[in-house]
Amino acid sequence: KAGVTQTPRYLIKTRGQQVTLSCSPISGHRSVSWYQQTPGQGLQFLFEYFSETQRNKGNFPGRFSGRQFSNSRSEMNVSTLELGDSALYLCASSLDVRTDNEQFFGPGTRLTVL
């Protein structure tokens, strides 16, 4: 089985722009979660989707949004980019929402905001 894929792998944007990141989960996985990783704040949960529904959301401003499609692929969008949004964005997929299901992470998208 192919692993979790994220596109693009690297992205450079300027302040005020918006960006869309994509995540394709492992085939058959219906849960997709997004995390932001920065040196200062570490790994922080953004949101989780299951069957096209946002089931949980982290403590991020409304500029961060996401969605999930019927094929379980997910996108996250950040509008009005700020310098502090520079981070590694990771998505993870799992079979379902049971807490003992392993989360499989993608390689991440490195976003740099100038």
Added chain:
Amino acid sequence: SQQGEEDPQALSIQEGENATMNCSYKTSINNLQWYRQNSGRGLVHLILIRSNEREKHSGRLRVTLDTSKKSSSLLITASRAADTASYFCATPNSGGSNYKLTFGKGTLLTVNP
């Protein structure tokens, strides 16, 4: 706030030595998971230990869990240069059908050849 806090923040050892990393958490948990991250890459799931388990082994990895102290440790035996990475503990916060992992800040392990 961080659910899991790893200790130490950084650890440097020689190849062949054992490495021990500790994790403390705050609230009750169903399980605790350990992940590895090579420099700037995605996370790799290492091992999951359930709240009713005290110890678990996987190859050169040994994880212990003490729910009374709200702590866990990860032991890597006979370390190799390829074990150089950041290690994170994570706990799932769940409520009904919601699910998210809360990660600690990680331990940066450097194994010198």
